Amino acid sequence: MRTLTETSFIPRDELYNRLEDAQKLYTKDKLQDILHEALKLKGLSLDKVALLLQAETEEDIRLILSTAHQVKEAIYGKRMVLFAPLYIGNYCSNNCLYCAFRKDNTALGRAKLTYEEIEEETKMLLRQGHKRILMLTGEDERTPLDYFLEAIRRVYATRDERGSSIRRINVEIAPLDIDGFRRLKAEKIGTYACFQETYDEILYKKYHPSGPKSDYLWRLFVMDRAMEGGIDDVGIGVLFGLADYRFEVLSLLVHAYHLERKFGCGPHTVSVPRIEPAEGAPLSTHIPYPVSDRDFKKIVAIIRLALPYTGIILSTRESETLRQELFHYGVSQISAGSRTNPGAYSHPEEKTGSQFSLGDHRSLDEVISALIDDGFIPSFCTGCYRKGRVGQDFMDLAKPGLIQKFCMPNGLFSFREYLEDYASPQTREKGLRLIQLLVSEIEDKNLKTRTEKGLYEVAQGKRDVYY
Ligand code: SF4
Numbered sequence: 482m483r484t485l486t487e488t489s490f491i492p493r494d495e496l497y498n499r500l501e502d503a504q505k506l507y508t509k510d511k512l513q514d515i516l517h518e519a520l521k522l523k524g525l526s527l528d529k530v531a532l533l534l535q536a537e538t539e540e541d542i543r544l545i546l547s548t549a550h551q552v553k554e555a556i557y558g559k560r561m562v563l564f565a566p567l568y569i570g571n572y573c574s575n576n577c578l579y580c581a582f583r584k585d586n587t588a589l590g591r592a593k594l595t596y597e598e599i600e601e602e603t604k605m606l607l608r609q610g611h612k613r614i615l616m617l618t619g620e621d622e623r624t625p626l627d628y629f630l631e632a633i634r635r636v637y638a639t640r641d642e643r644g645s646s647i648r649r650i651n652v653e654i655a656p657l658d659i660d661g662f663r664r665l666k667a668e669k670i671g672t673y674a675c676f677q678e679t680y681d682e683i684l685y686k687k688y689h690p691s692g693p694k695s696d697y698l699w700r701l702f703v704m705d706r707a708m709e710g711g712i713d714d715v716g717i718g719v720l721f722g723l724a725d726y727r728f729e730v731l732s733l734l735v736h737a738y739h740l741e742r743k744f745g746c747g748p749h750t751v752s753v754p755r756i757e758p759a760e761g762a763p764l765s766t767h768i769p770y771p772v773s774d775r776d777f778k779k780i781v782a783i784i785r786l787a788l789p790y791t792g793i794i795l796s797t798r799e800s801e802t803l804r805q806e807l808f809h810y811g812v813s814q815i816s817a818g819s820r821t822n823p824g825a826y827s828h829p830e831e832k833t834g835s836q837f838s839l840g841d842h843r844s845l846d847e848v849i850s851a852l853i854d855d856g857f858i859p860s861f862c863t864g865c866y867r868k869g870r871v872g873q874d875f876m877d878l879a880k881p882g883l884i885q886k887f888c889m890p891n892g893l894f895s896f897r898e899y900l901e902d903y904a905s906p907q908t909r910e911k912g913l914r915l916i917q918l919l920v921s922e923i924e925d926k927n928l929k930t931r932t933e934k935g936l937y938e939v940a941q942g943k944r945d946v947y948y
Pocket residue numbers: 573574575576577580581582583584618619620694
């Protein structure tokens with residue numbers, strides 16, 4: 482358990498004051514200077530981010546979005562990483578007022594999947610073409626860590642009819658102690674994700690009235706314990722709508738800088754969910770601090786500028802149109818073809834309760850088809866994780882921009898694999914055309930040869946090609 486000496490590293494009042502000061506100091510010239518600095522791809526200080534967050538006119542926001550677009554293109558190029566969530570249980574002993582899984586929502590259909598059902602769900606995801614999943618469950622003694630660890634083993638061991646398997650399991654479960662994280666690490670997970678929901682300690686207590694999650698500090702220090710337990714890649718996040726978004730963005734950065742200072746490596750990913758309607762969750766229909774689409778775009782863009790090398794994850798909570806737009810401003814990973822109720826991939830007709838309602842109902846193939854139309858490379862790549870380019874090593878490679886040399890070809894190989902094995906004929910045809918175009922644009926001769934060789938191997942039937 483946490484020690485009594487732990488105190489929050491989020492200076493709540495100071496951050497609110499900083500935002501007030503920034504509002505007084507805001508000028509167009511300052512905005513332009515900050516955006517100019519952001520193009521150096523070195524991130525931004527808290528004060529500068531506090532200033533950016535004050536932008537309100539359409540023109541100023543447009544400037545932020547277009548700078549974020551440039552930063553995103555420079556670091557990530559055209560890749561968009563795809564994954565699907567896999568909910569294995571929806572029992573929960575917490576009472577988060579915005580979530581359908583909350584304990585007091587007695588009307589919700591509850592489920593805990595058996596290991597056989599988990600294998601069945603995995604096969605359904607593999608048959609869609611997925612290679613990366615995010616595994617989740619509520620916090621409850623009916624779904625303890627031992628159960629979760631065995632579920633991870635079962636998912637990794639499952640094969641579809643083509644012999645394909647899930648290559649990276651990211652995990653989003655309730656905070657563990659250091660020993661728990663060591664056990665999670667031993668199962669070869671990818672990223673461990675856990676969101677603070679809101680960094681405002683006073684509001685946090687209001688929204689989390691009971692259960693283990695009501696302990697703000699236990700959650701706030703979760704990534705410290707995860708990293709001490711050996712987890713290389715961690716994912717942090719905010720549930721936008723619970724507090725002033727400006728405060729949440731600043732706090733998120735304080736969290737990232739805290740990890741960077743202490744462990745030499747910041748978060749691998751940041752998630753940006755917004756509250757969505759959820760059955761039996763009172764806050765989800767009376768959102769305390771609603772975030773408009775316009776502000777949401779600004780948030781994504783500012784995070785991209787402040788943490789240029791950190792992945793930004795967007796879920797299917799958002800609508801198809803908004804998602805397509807956000808891809809340009811900083812989002813680098815998306816879920817697709819998602820279901821948020823346990824067992825829903827294999828038994829869509831059975832009604833176990835889902836965590837929240839989805840805004841994007843398209844299948845994986847439809848999402849990929851739309852990405853291709855926009856010139857993005859849908860990627861299932863897990864190369865860095867399996868080559869050990871994780872944590873600090875990943876950041877060392879990413880920062881000088883070298884990662885593109887691995888990510889672009891690896892992304893193309895995984896995309897080609899999808900097109901060969903799982904795509905609809907229309908998606909396959911336009912996907913192959915896009916690959917041809919992108920390869921023709923590679924200027925570096927060695928990179929081009931290496932890429933052509935890998936793509937040829939995939940076309941010849943070799944699978945899981947990566948550098
Ligand atoms: S947000 Fe998580 S902890 Fe809270 S009720 Fe939902 S599943 Fe449980």
